[in-house]
Amino acid sequence: MNRLKDEAVSDEEQPLKSKPLLSPAPVFPTPSGPVVATKSVDPELLNIMTFRPSSSSAPVSPAPDLFDVPIRLKGTPVSGALSTPRHEDESSSKDYKRSRELKKLASLRKSIKRARPAQDCKAANVKLSSRRQVPDNDKELCIWRPSLSDNPRVSAEEIIIMFDSLRRRMMQLDEKEDSSKRADMKAGALMMRNNMRINSVKTVGHVPGVEVGDIFFYRIEMCIVGLHAPAMGGIDYMPVNSVGKDDSLAVCIISSGGYDNEEDDTDILVYTGQGGNSRKKQKHDQKLERGNLALMNSQNKNTQIRVVRSTHDPFRHSEKIYIYDGLYRIEESWIEKARNGFNVFKYKLRREPGQPDGISVWKKAQKWKENPATRENIIQLDLSSNVENLPVCLVNDVGNVTIPIHFNYVTGVKYSRPLSREKQLRNCKCDSVCLPGDPDCSCAQQNGGDLPYTLSGLLVRHTPILYECSSSCQCSENCRNRVTQRGIGLNFEVFWTGDRGWGLRTWDPVHAGAFICEYAGEVIDETKMNLDVKEDDYIFHTSCTSDTVSRWNQGTELLEETSRGSTTGSFRQLPIIISAKDSGNVARFVNHSCSPNLVWQAVQYDHGDDRYPHIMFFAIKHIPPMTELTYDYGTKGAPPGFEDIFPKACKLKPCLCSSTNCRGYF
DNA sequence: GACTGCTCATGTTA
């Protein structure tokens, strides 16, 4: 657990590296012509803008991130503090329709599936200006509170968490009704319509809150963080005011393979222009207009362009992952004949020097996955000695220290005393696999009526306890409700962090909600906790991380008609204490962070004693390859109730997670 | 000039 050795603690005295969380607002130099103002997130501005009537504002929304604009879904009165100044005539029928539409979505109606009456269709297509006013006479509850952080990085993470949470839940609900189509777009559109987005003003250069290497699993995710506005088009460009001619500039391109781009060199990208490729209509030569023209203008003015590369998702069949690869500039462009015989524009872009690794990390990770022995600085090829499905590499890229690790690698938990047999395991009678919406599936019932995982095995929401199908269920091993019992599926490496001992990361991209690993070890009988335990840095106990969980569940709860119990109650303190000191798995190397990317979830599948569940870790954010995996240890070193017995273990330890909301100790 | 409402262009996802 806390693997801060004494010598490591002394690192605390070293000047803390201030992690550059955001680039300064990029200023785009315009030698001649209009100055293109680039946007930075200014919290003060944000507040002012949000409460200012739109009629007097600039044509382009200056309010960058309307986090304060509530999504209003439930029919509960809104507090007066949230009222918005507005003119009487602003409470248009459109607003009314919109709120009705939201209610509709909120109440999980299959409104999207169903062919809607003309009026409703109209409401659904209403384009809300980005300065949309919220009528204060609407008696609804603001559920989504603005992120209190003025840190754009935190905002960007929150908004993606929100999106994916909504998406998973919509998918879960759609599946029940057998209409699982484009939950990503439904979730994205809902957020866009409610202005739950950031960076809606286009800028040249980096976007606040989005870092090189960030990954996205859906196009619409890049829309809501403002990295790439078009939901479909590959070239995002912005108008530049000038007289008589089109001076629009490209701001971001997505290289998604649809246009036969060359992808070999990680610093060079040859990008094909857009157009002429319609599937429905006659194909034709590309024209120098729209995105193509913007790219040409960007070349002439030598401006930076954000580049998003895409790659196949190793875990989802024929789907893509998008990677923000940083800023590029166009070096040259030309016209050539494509394979279909028509002319296309080609642009050769070169990556700006001095940026953190983007796509190059992926290329390396890919190589390692094919042959782990090619991993540099390897100490041990497989820490698990073949007991895991995949090898667990031990590496040290930092140098200096190589501390030998002595422990038995085990894949599960060992109980020191018999478990309670009071509660019997329930079992389902499903043929083949459990399916959503089956009222007879007792496993779904046990989980509150829904299967807890999406088809691709993502945890939909955090629950106090999750019941997977057991050996006494009739469904097969392929049932989706057996995610964690199949064991780890990621290529892990245990690496030397330099200041926090050993840490864990993976070569794979991880989707929010994906299963990571169990906390394996020996379950300690609290009545027999001996002296050794207080020296044990590898203890897991059920710390309360309800903040993390309620944020992660927030999207799913937006869609609830009736609250299924507040998320704060979602964390149950359990008597279980696991030590991974002598026996454990990769989880024993997971470090603490106050801004974690994992959360633990109690899971049951092989016995009925709910006080001693399996402790399973799931991703709560999208995690790019080679990013350290962390969870929130909670605030105390000692298990609840044992503070007096183990004062030493209660001693707070300095936290080195360097996140902006770091509590300083854990 | 500001706003509204329409058409068109653009691919992604299951």
Place this chain on the structure above:
DNA sequence: CTAACATGAGCAGT
């Protein structure tokens, strides 16, 4: 394979 879905540019009209 193909249905179903999105945003935003651009333009005409008010």
